[in-house]
Amino acid sequence: MTKHSETPRQQIEALRSEIEHHEYLYYVEDAPVLTDAQYDKLMNRLKALEAEHPELITPESPTQRVGGKVKEGFAKVAHSRPMLSLDNAYNEEEFRAWAQRVQDSLHANDTLRFVCEFKLDGLSLALHYGPAEHGGAKLLRGLTRGDGTTGEDVTSNVRTMKSVPLTISAAKLKAAGLPQTFEVRGEVVMPQAAFMKLNQEREAAGQSPAANPRNAAAGTLRTVEPSIVAQRRLDLYAYFLLDGDGEFLLPYQSEALAALKAAGFRTNANSATVDSVDAVLEFIAAAEQRRDTLGYEIDGIVIKVDSVQQQRRLGFTGKAPRWAVAYKFPARGAVTRLNDVLFQIGRSGKLTPVAALEPVPIGGITVARATLHNPDEIARLGVRIGDYVAVERGGDVIPKITEVVEDKDHPRGTREIVFPARCPRCKQPIVKPEGEIDFRCVNASCPARLSEELLHYASRGVMNIEGLGESMVAQLMGHALNEPTSLSEVEAAEQPGAPLDPIAAEMAATDEETTADEPTRKALVRTVADLYKLTEADLVALERVGAKTAQSLLQQIERSKQAPLYRVILGLGIRHVGERTAQDLANTFGSLDAIMAASEDELVQAEGIGPVVAKTIVEWFTISSNRALVEALRAAGLQFTAEKKVVGTALAGKTFVLTGTLPTLTREEAKEKIEAAGGKVSGGVSKRTSYVVAGEDAGSKLDKARDLNVPVLDEAALLELLA
């Protein structure tokens, strides 16, 4: 926050460093803490201050440059021409002012046409195409915007996206009027349905949900694991067409959109070419009406001058073209009352405060909950129960409280939000460890934590045990569901004379209804390893569990014994150890025993393991109950070893194409072996293919290999090469 006693220079500097911090979280970490509207407010304040004090503008100011940075771990590639940002207009007046400036910069008798396009809320991508056989074109490279001048090479991830054509035939190029070398720019978005699914999976795996589809798309495109990208749906909408030198290929933007479509790219069907400012405003109003029905997020409308000749005359500022503007829709928000605060206990024991709101419709959905993150956020907002709060929803599924509203219609609340002193579930003291932001229940056998652990263990990304959902977990634990407990319940419980344990009271009530003759249910499962001791008799004794359900659950549990080591590691639920880290650990150490025996120094030697993670891992294995869990899992027969995976160099630079059915290896196995030796596997045979590996019923790829004189291997020859 900037104080008014500060000099303009101090205010500007404070704002810049605040903005840079949020840009880092947004562009590099893909995990913003501000809503876009909050960020835009900071940026506009900086712009206003710089306008008053132009002598303080520096080229490094966030107002002067594109906000991204290139993430470590990707090759950096220079763009053919800079990938820029867009200037914004927030209302009709600002848009009209932009259009007037455009008109004024052109000749008086020039006719102006505008192309209106949806402003898709994703990240931009540049695709480079070059000549392929028979006069066609093929994808050479995919680059993110990066810092605008240099992008991240994400080609292997882009190849998994179905809406990106990998090859374009000569006939298609001809129909679209494209040469063999060209560049396409467009927006990568994650459809809302895919976003919801991703977040459900993340939550089931105990990971924090992605903030919004834009950040989820950016995070996905920039993972170093193409198979992860392939599992999630990303769509590319193309909107710019450049020649091999980075110049616009066609004289009109409207023609470029049509040509892209003809060449087989996905373009957004909702664009329109219009010839007046009023028509643009009509387009904007109509689009805003449809905003919540599209299935993907848009945050405004991009208006571009259609004629490239006119665009050239208008030119660029350092950061954005003058010939285009983004009309931003207002943030979707509402004011409602904070009725209560709920506390959700996570797998690590962390207490997350959740706002229980008076339900209010925002952008097509009814919002009744909002995250309050942690005690610091509550302090920052200064919010009390009974307050009216402004709630905003970006592309976010989890709405945010942005501020407390106070005026004559919205009096302040009076109840302070206090964290409970004892865990609402296990009644053990809640602590706030030194230097940490969050409150935690540190009781390792807290039922709330155990139920989250079991759900994590059973989740898709871990052991994938179908049928072990929330209600089954609750039954196995002989407990109620791990539902958040509200502050009101906690306070009522702490009053003299009130029932001591609201959960116990709730359980007694449900028990009465369902199993009146057996008031205390015995817990069948006290640790994850207890799952492997369950019998059919145990399960059919539960409510609403028949023999069939019981057998299928037992089968699923049995099957989990075959899960590879990295999933066992994930299943242990060690803090900071996600899928990639677990894979890195398994690949480097080859067994759980080796990981347990490793020192912090040895752990940090492994790829992808930093000092914090190494410390957490070592600490985790020193706790006796954790070691007991490991031994119980070993006794149950889980996979404790894996092949060490050292990426070799034997096949470095060699490209393989697999075709037909091999006698013993599956495609996936053959691919893994080749990649482990440093080779690459691609889909199509070309002159540059080093070897084609052919099995039974090999098809046209084998013919093509013979045509091109590419050596053909059978499985035995491949294995020989690998050895």
Ligand SMILES: NC(=O)c1ccc[n+]([C@@H]2O[C@H](COP(=O)([O-])OP(=O)(O)OC[C@H]3O[C@@H](n4cnc5c(N)ncnc54)[C@H](O)[C@@H]3O)[C@@H](O)[C@H]2O)c1
């Ligand atoms: N919440 C935060 O903390 C935070 C931090 C930094 C940035 N941001 C958000 O990012 C914005 C700034 O990001 P930016 O510089 O990418 O600008 P921008 O997203 O406002 O506009 C430029 C981008 O629009 C995209 N775009 C979508 N549809 C398009 C179309 N049809 N034609 C052309 N381009 C199209 C392109 O990717 C282009 O790069 C801010 O306004 C803010 O909303 C938020």
Ligand SMILES: [Zn+2]
């Ligand atoms: Zn507890």
